Amino acid sequence: MGGIFPEKEKLDEIARWQGQIVDGFGVIGPEYVRHRLRRRQLDAWFEKQVKAARAGDLDVPAGSPFRQMLDHVDADGRPLSDRTTAVEVQNVIRPTIATARFAAFAAKALHENPAWREKIRTEALERGVTWDGPVAEAFAEEVRRYYPFVPLLPSVARTDFEHQGIEVKKGDRVLVDIYGSMRDPEYWDHPETFDPARFLETEMQHSEVFVPQGGADVNTGHRCPGEIIVVGLLALTVAELSVREWTVPPQDLDYSMSRLPALPADGVKLAGMSSPGR
Structure with missing residues (x-):
């Protein structure tokens, strides 16, 4: 899994939880509550793996996505935070x-x-x-x-703008018509x-x-x-x-x-x- 090797039972659980995150990201009801819970649980689990790897307690293969995330630096040459690294590793898996x-x-x-x-x-x-x-x-x-x-995708306008003669104010709710x-x-x-x-x-x-x-x-x-x-x-x-x-x-x-x-x-x-x- 990108350079992380949990036991099969944990791997199956992670796969199931990642699926639940995808399933509930845009719905109202129990699926969304489960989506939020699983995201917090997985962020915490992956952050734990990041901390273990950086402490030398976890062997991460060279060239693996996990190793690349661990070694990545931002525009100022600083390593990513443990939480950001945990999220980015999942951004490789979740697609x-x-x-x-x-x-x-x-x-x-x-x-x-x-x-x-x-x-x-x-x-x-x-x-x-x-x-x-x-x-x-x-x-x-x-x-x-x-x-x-x-x-469609819901969003909030970050600035005032005009689109096709319609004025949109900062903070207005905007729906992006993907299908249309x-x-x-x-x-x-x-x-x-x-x-x-x-x-x-x-x-x-x-x-x-x-x-x-x-x-x-x-x-x-x-x-x-x-x-x-x-x-x-x-x-x-x-x-x-x-x-x-x-x-x-x-x-x-x-x-x-x-x-x-x-x-x-x-x-x-x-x-x-x-x-x-x-």
Whole structure:
């Protein structure tokens, strides 16, 4: 786990808690309370590991993400605090947890778009690998555009500004329409159609209106620094699913636009998963 090696029981618990953090970050009710509790518990546990490593009581492999975080310094050349290091280590791990929701939508998309599933299968078989395939990556990007991992993001204005003739005052509540931005016909051709071709041999994934995980430059804007991890893992998942045989049993694949993060009602259950057909 990034250079930290707990017992299997603890590892399973951490994975479960990280999943609960992702599940409850944008809902009202018990899930959010659990989200806050798990975040505090995990921050404390990882901070304990940081303190142990810096005290020399924990062997951390060179080159591991954990070691890199421990050795990282800020712009003034100072090491990160124990708490910040603990949080940043989790920022490497948590994108892999969040990707599971995109993966569920990707399985739904493969089920509903068998022609694209065959294209990705052909690409993977021709290349002999299931990573770095441009068709699989384009499919992954279209999954992120088409399906609402987060339909919107709430925020608070930090300064007074005007947008499209509307005045916004500092402290006003603002809702960023993630889903609508990626369905705007002014910027997207046939936005209601699932079409990965829009990301093939184009730069649309770098467009300012493509904001599935935040917008602007990752170094200066509100954009998830784990985005590239998500895209890579999702493309790999799509390719792996495409080279295997499976069926989708009867289930509810609809999803609610009021749920943050969103997920098909029954998840996405696959049956009869075969070994890779390479």
